[in-house]
Amino acid sequence: MYRIPKARALGAAVAVIVIAASLAACSGSSGGIKVTGAWARNSAAVTGAGAAYLVIQNTGSEADALIGASTPAAKTAEMHETKVIESAAPSGSGGMGGAMGSTSPMMGMVPVSRIEIPAGGSVELKPGSYHLMLMSLVADLSAGDTIELTLQFEKAGKITVKAEVRAQ
Amino acid sequence: MPYRLPFSMLVAIALLTSLLATGCASVPAVPSVQMVPNRTPPPIGVRDTVYNPPRPAPALRLTDQDGKPFALTSLRGSPVFVYFGYTHCPDVCPTTLADLRAAISAAGIDAKVVFVTIDPARDTPAKVKQYLDFYAAGFIGLSGSDADIATAAKDWAVGYLAGPADSNGNYPMTHTTESYLVDGAGLLRNHIFFGAPTSLIVSILRTATGA
Numbered sequence: 001m002y003r004i005p006k007a008r009a010l011g012a013a014v015a016v017i018v019i020a021a022s023l024a025a026c027s028g029s030s031g032g033i034k035v036t037g038a039w040a041r042n043s044a045a046v047t048g049a050g051a052a053y054l055v056i057q058n059t060g061s062e063a064d065a066l067i068g069a070s071t072p073a074a075k076t077a078e079m080h081e082t083k084v085i086e087s088a089a090p091s092g093s094g095g096m097g098g099a100m101g102s103t104s105p106m107m108g109m110v111p112v113s114r115i116e117i118p119a120g121g122s123v124e125l126k127p128g129s130y131h132l133m134l135m136s137l138v139a140d141l142s143a144g145d146t147i148e149l150t151l152q153f154e155k156a157g158k159i160t161v162k163a164e165v166r167a168q
Numbered sequence: 169m170p171y172r173l174p175f176s177m178l179v180a181i182a183l184l185t186s187l188l189a190t191g192c193a194s195v196p197a198v199p200s201v202q203m204v205p206n207r208t209p210p211p212i213g214v215r216d217t218v219y220n221p222p223r224p225a226p227a228l229r230l231t232d233q234d235g236k237p238f239a240l241t242s243l244r245g246s247p248v249f250v251y252f253g254y255t256h257c258p259d260v261c262p263t264t265l266a267d268l269r270a271a272i273s274a275a276g277i278d279a280k281v282v283f284v285t286i287d288p289a290r291d292t293p294a295k296v297k298q299y300l301d302f303y304a305a306g307f308i309g310l311s312g313s314d315a316d317i318a319t320a321a322k323d324w325a326v327g328y329l330a331g332p333a334d335s336n337g338n339y340p341m342t343h344t345t346e347s348y349l350v351d352g353a354g355l356l357r358n359h360i361f362f363g364a365p366t367s368l369i370v371s372i373l374r375t376a377t378g379a
Contacts, residue, residue, distance in 0.1 A: 041262050044255075044302035046295065048338065051258035075336075082259050085342045106327050107260055107362065108342030127263040128363050134258070135338060140302065167303075168266055 032060020033117065033156040038149060038163035040073075040134070043141045050074065050134040050141050052149055052163050056115075057122040066115040066123075068152035075136035077149070080109045082128050109133070114154070143167040217364075217372065222355035225250075225348070226323035230284065230310040233297035238310055240282070244354055247279040247377050251347040252326045254287035255299040256338065260345050260362060268347060269305050271369035277377055281307040286328035286343050288317045324348065351376045 027036040034057045043050035050073070058064055069077040085108040107128075115130055117123050125131050132149065134141075141147065145165040152158055228240035228250065240248070249268050253261035265283065272279045283300065285291035288311050291299075296309035312320070321328060328343040345362035349372060357376040360369060373379075 041258070041266075042302075043258065043262065044299055046298040046302070047255040047258075049256050049258040051262070080259070105344065106329065106342045107345045108329075108331060109259065109340045127259055131259050136336065168270075 028159040028161045030153070030156040030159050031064075032058050032062070032119075033064055033153055033159065034059065035151060035159050035161050038161045040141055040147055040149075040163045040165045042143045042165050042167045043134075043137060045137040045140045048136060050137050051127075052077075052132040052134060052147075053125045053127065054132075054149070054161065054163070055122060055124045056117050056151075058117040058119055061119050062155065063119050064117045064156055065154040066117065066151055067113070067154050069132050070150050070152075071132075071134060071147055073138055073141065073147040074134035075138070076134075078133045078135060079112045079115055079130065080133040081112050081130050082107055082109050085110075117153075141165045217358045217360055219356050219358065222351065222357050225350040225354055225356040226320075228282070228284065228310065228320055228324075230312040230316055230320060231293050233293050233300055233309040233311075235293045238308070240350065241354060243280050243282075243350075245352045247277065247352055247373060248350045249279060249281045249347050249360075250284065250324070250350060251281065252284045252286050252321060252324065252328070252343065253345075254285050254341050254343070255291050255295060256287065257341065264345065264347060264362060265303065265305070265307065267364070267366060267369065269303075271366045271373060274366055275370045275373045275379070277373055277379055279373060279377075281305070282310060283307055284310045284317070284320060286317060286321060286326065287330070287341050288312060288314055349373065349376055 027034065027038070029035065036055050036057065038052065038054035040050055040052040052071070056066060066079060069079065071077050084105045112130070115123055115125075123130065143165055146162050147165065148160060149163050150158055150160045225240060228238070230238055232238040240250075249272075251261075251264055251268070253264065255261075265281065268281050272281070283296070285296060291311050293309075293311045296311050300307045300309045310320075311317070320326075326344050328341055331340040331342060333339040346359040348356060349358045349360065351357050358372045360372060
């Protein structure tokens with residue numbers, strides 16, 4: 001009578017540990033979607049915002065899309081793209097700009113609602129490009145810290161990864 | 169007995185899931201599959217980084233992070249990187265400051281970094297101080313009145329524009345993202361495009377200082 005409950009308890013314990021370990025990994029996958037290399041930049045909470053970067057690989061035969069993100073480290077996490085804003089005219093176009101013979105481009109961030117991950121392709125979220133903007137940080141993100149990011153994919157569902165905070 | 173099989177299966181499934189899901193940092197960041205390009209390269213012309221001949225740097229008379237008046241001329245004798253950004257900027261500004269810091273360290277040259285806010289409404293000198301203290305890199309941070317910042321930006325040909333605020337009152341700034349190198353004689357030597365590799369910044373710094 002006691003052997004079965006023990007086996008059950010052991011099985012349950014192993015399952016809990018294994019599932020917890022897989023949830024806490026710094027890479028994660030679901031279906032054909034694999035997330036690797038997640039990191040966040042060290043940021044002072046006083047500035048209100050931080051950024052996280054990672055690589056999403058789609059080994060599946062169907063396109064998927066990143067459609068949302070969240071983290072316990074910030075009130076909200078949004079997908080943003082840093083890009084050259086063509087329509088914005090520099091307000092300080094005089095001075096050295098004219099003498100240089102070129103007007104410097106303006107860069108800005110725009111929120112994006114989805115980031116397409118083509119079948120068999122990958123997308124890198126990196127500085128100066130797509131990134132997760134962590135808004136209203138709960139605390140300072142200091143180098144060496146680890147934060148958890150949960151990514152929501154259209155087809156693959158949720159993937160949670162750990163991101164190391166780095167000063168780079 | 170009836171429960172043994174389901175739990176064994178659960179363990180097996182959990183183990184399999186774990187094997188699939190873990191891999192951690194050992195997984196190469198760049199997979200063998202085709203990468204989708206998603207970084208905007210600097211437009212042609214912006215890579216022309218040398219001011220030839222060097223010209224006197226425009227004035228920069230603002231308020232430093234300790235609330236004291238600042239003039240760029242006070243740094244004569246040291247090479248100085250000047251960068252216009254804002255503290256609520258999560259991506260481009262901290263990337264640039266980290267790049268400059270890495271290059272200064274790699275070059276082994278005592279260059280200063282002056283961060284000028286283009287968002288004085290939020291970036292008071294006290295806020296700029298908290299921001300720079302967090303990075304603990306010895307950077308100088310400048311703020312001022314809207315008019316003073318506008319004048320400085322115009323003199324340096326820096327453009328900026330506040331974006332629409334979200335429901336929490338947060339707003340992004342669109343801005344030019346070059347940094348500028350002023351040599352120890354107060355001459356403007358280079359402007360450096362966003363994303364310039366460390367090696368290029370090091371070589372620019374060495375050239376400007378004759379090192």
